[in-house]
Amino acid sequence: MTESEQEEVYTVFNRRKILFITIATICGSLGPLAANIFLPSIEVFEDVFNTSKQAIHGTISMFMGVIAFAPLFLSLWSDNFGRRPLLISSLIVYLISNILILALPPSIIALYVFRAFQAFGASNLAVGVGVVADISEPRNRAKCISYYMIGPQLGPVLGPMLGMVGAQFSWRWNFIILAIFGAVSLLLVYFFLPETLRTIVGNGSGVSKRFVVPFQRKKKQDIEFKLPDKPERPGFMLYLKLCINRPVLLCAFSGGLAFSCFYAVTVSFSEVLTNVYHFTILHVCLAYIAPGAALIIGSILFGTLSDILRKQSGFKYGIESRFKLQICCLLPFLGTVISFGWVAQTRGHFAYLILLTFCVSFFVSGILITNTTYLSELSRNQPASYVAFGNLIRNVGAAVFVACVNPLMRSVGYGWGFTIFALTCVISLVFSMLVLMFGQRWRQALNSEDDESSSEE
Template identity: 30%
Template sequence: MVDEKRKTMIKEMQDEKPYHVFDKRKKWGVVVMIGVAGLFSGLSSNIYFPSLDAIAKDLNVSLNAVSLTITSYLIIQGISPLFWGSLSDTIGRRPIYIYSFLVYIISNIALSFSPNFAVLLIFRGLQAAGSASTVSIGNGVIQDITPPAERGGFISFYQAIRNFSIAIGPVLGGLLANFFGFRSIFIFLLIISSLTLGAIVVFLPETLRRIAGNGSLRLTGIHKSLLQRFTKESSYIEDRDDTYTPPKVTSKTFIEPLLLLKEKDILLSLIFGGVIYAIWSMVTASTTGLFKQAFRLNEVLLGLAFIPNGLGTIVGSTIIGNLLNKSYKQAEDTYKQTHGIPATQSLPKKALPADFPLEHARLAYITPTTILFIFSTALYGFSLSPSLTSKPGWIALPLVLQFFIAATSNAVFAVNQTLVSDLCPGKGASSTALNNLVRCSMGAVGVAFVEQMISGVGVQATFLGLALVVVVVSPCVVVQWYWGMGWRGERGARKEREELAKGKGMGGKV
């Protein structure tokens, strides 16, 4: 029976069509383009940080009031991808990219005037609604065009491109705010987002598998890029089966992603990743106030102070991407050897076997990464002690610790996002949107209270306490390591039973 099952699996793998017709070069081209589109979520947030004090003075409000615009941004950033991501999993990636960028452009037009704090607060939320979707849609695109064996590297590279905005954003924000006023930030964002939208319209093809298949189905209407309209069609393009009917957008479309919270393994991943994200957000959001007070920096120097944080996000994402591909390859080779599958044969690309140790492959490097994050966060608070910050050159230490906090936290995000995507096949954008909701909700709460925490108990106790919070939630990873595969198997079996029952029901109607 076991031999027969193995033979059947090998035959299915041999008969399986390519996961996607795009070659490596075209896949990288698509990932670079969606990475540029994804820049705007982080850029819109981080370009803003160095100008917080200037905004408070210009609009005659307190720094705490201006911090509310960060909180509101994070809240909308968490909620809106559920709307956009669910739609992109239903009607396509390309139209949602276009619609969300239009929302973003309109918000930047309003923000470039910002006559008062109310306008700033409202349109910062609208700006978040337009930009945040690019992250979840981008992860959906990667799931569309890459099999699990390649996915970790592509997701990490995609995250590294997006994180470039975290490195360069504060520098640009500091320069623009210092020389042209904070409103020039939104004019700059308006110009580059308009150019990006133009590039999407011209070059980006539709990738949603229910519309484009593995890239071989003929596209029409808004799903077809301008470039495809004016160039010769590839030889592998074919017409869709006439039986296909486009899915309808209903209330279930938007509720369905929330149902993933019922899955134990997915919920544990989201909680752990959300806590790490909240703490990193608190470190970033409090930098302006802490460094201005401790080191007397102006807007330009404050912008430069964010560079180690931004570089850390890029370095962490890049390194973990290579490690994720390496650990997956090792797990795949071991699995094939154990199950008598030829070494040259790849595992099924659409649905991995239930007994494949996916969780071990993805979480292989999470322990040392988390330990380094805990120690860096704890030491960061002590590095900003008032008795030490007056020493010459002392600013280097908290900046180095910010680099490690950013590198390790973003490595965790890449692992977290890759695993959640693997656990939700066919729901790349929706699962990312849910991940975004949990992370941004926790981040919004953290950012809302970080200033009060620092004022109340001091900077040392604040970040030591946050490091201990990570220790408390670390068992989430341990539980998933030991029981995650079993839960994934149960979910797969339940889905098969539901599809079988649905098939019988349809047969009965006929």
Template identity: 30%
Template structure:
């Protein structure tokens, strides 16, 4: 029985905190009304995984997702070596980067909806096996055409894995505490862009460019072994809250969670699968009003962000004379800033979620997920996101002008830390809201966001250096900031009218 049905059938109810029995590991929380009737059976827990098991599962999925950003960024320090060995120009090698980003947005259209239907484990394993094979080919090839073709397949495999990994968080974490777990769910996508250039620079300088692809091959192989041995299936269309065993072929060798038949833990809600997936599913998601506006702003935020990051190597080389290894080390403030946002912005997101719950007459119920159609989740998320975006605008302007005047390198790096802290935090909360609105198909919604983000990001990377050469880094950063401020009207529209639109769509207005 849903929370709304309980409310309709039992008008004299009170809202209270259900903490569960003493000693039970019920660390995840959401907001829900419960009755005071002692005989009423409590709803089943959202997941049967313990706290440590949840962290392990999310962290492993995030580390697998590390392959997507690291595959793109680890490649940059080897561009000069590749152009010499393959006897082509740097601009021709840059074409492989453009094709990589384009196909990075195409592949998730298929794998996102497939994983929502068949499960996370089989989709991740197929993608990882194909990704590993492609990297072996890349390490052995010595032809420019082969490089383009194989990099295209590499992009498809890595981006597909990333989308599936992000959906795992929605499978095991309730809406009320997703901000708290941003540190684990975003670990791979946060550290990939920061560590990629460093790893690539070291490998290319001491072992040659082929070692980069051998490194990725070994990493993918290790992830395959971990998934086969102990990574659980989490797709709720397949296993519910973990009380329903997946098919035998979709079980790890060492299961973290053994199915139970206890009435207190069984998920009584039928796990009806969505319709069979098609590549159009992710496109149709983006055509919804609220989702479309959310994806549009997230893509624009990413465009400005990636334009700054992609221009950093050329700026550091031109203004400070840095080599590829030194440039890679300068990405460390970006990685640290992105990482720390999970402890600050993530916790503010959860705090605001609970604050709105109390205003609505709801209290915290640990490890319980209910229908929040009548809860203003858009306002709870965006009241934190919007100030964070505006702070990011100020920081990116500061970064642009201190870089423009060629002051001590400490200036741009400090500003880069704050840019990463605010924009990464804002992006994570926007993706969290996107999943909140599509909790039954999180991978499909994430794939839609990835597609538009990568398509626009490819254009931003291509335009960044020419624009900076034309008007300077300071005015480029100012232009990006103005674009974000103007387009933030999309978020204001979601904040003011998104909840009402979602209720009408659900037929509750």
């Protein structure tokens, strides 16, 4: 192999890239799945745990809070010490917490405690993005991330569907389903996913016995690869710096507001179908197929389009060219969110409601692909930490929007309620335009400051 060919090899994992992304996708879906599987069974949990609806809703808010902040710790450590040990340890915590909830008698205190551990163990979405970033070139990364994001994006859709099925048998079935998913994920990571962190294994040719999976043969590679510089030891100064990093901050808030609006639609969808249209549980489950299909189609389509935009932009916009796609998705997204509210308000035909939910899910997938890919490209050595920062904004926003859904709908109705939600997302549109126009200039200024500080040291 020539020297030029060696330089072009980004990863030696190309033949197993699909397998690794699939494993990361399954792991990344655990958090959204566990967060939403509760929704159809809230009344069942009220009776079993002898508590109020507000207390059960509190477990969901607490779960969202933990899953918003836990990735800040996990991603920081995975960017420094490796993806594989972090994934294995977090999945063990996730599995044990589900088993303990099943084994112990119903107790609201125990439910809060073990749901917190469950959320901590499932907080690996950003770590999964780190795995994808390790094995995919930046110019083709959106397509790989689009396949990865199918899992996390389907969580809010599959969760209620599985929850409705479990509610027909027992409240424990929710945790049996989650425990099965956790066990499968743990086995897949342990037996099939080697270490991918580039500061440890480079492009994969530098993998050592310590980081290979069981029964994997370590083949001698003809490719030499210089390990990137390791980031500084884990510290939350990184996140403080990101708070004043304009491209990161505007990107995180633009995606976070849109996701929060989407989450409010998802939470309200089953309630509207049940209370307004009097759907049975089976019919509600079937209705969720539409947004699920939209997320899959949208992820694959928009991931490919995002990479095309990046390649064709040249030097005018740089990696910020991906935000052209986000702007194009935001405009119809806002319109469909408003339409969803007014169709529910006026009790229009249920087919319109399902179609609008399909459209909302379709367009939000393009927004999330843009956000996640852009954040992963802003740092060569710490992509998971950057994505975790965006995940924090996204989940905090979702928790706030969900907390506002019921009071807002009771006060002004579905029509004006979702109009208000959509209007708050106009900020996303403004932020996206700012990143597109000025993001490259801001990044270059930050890089110049870093170079000057490094030279002074």
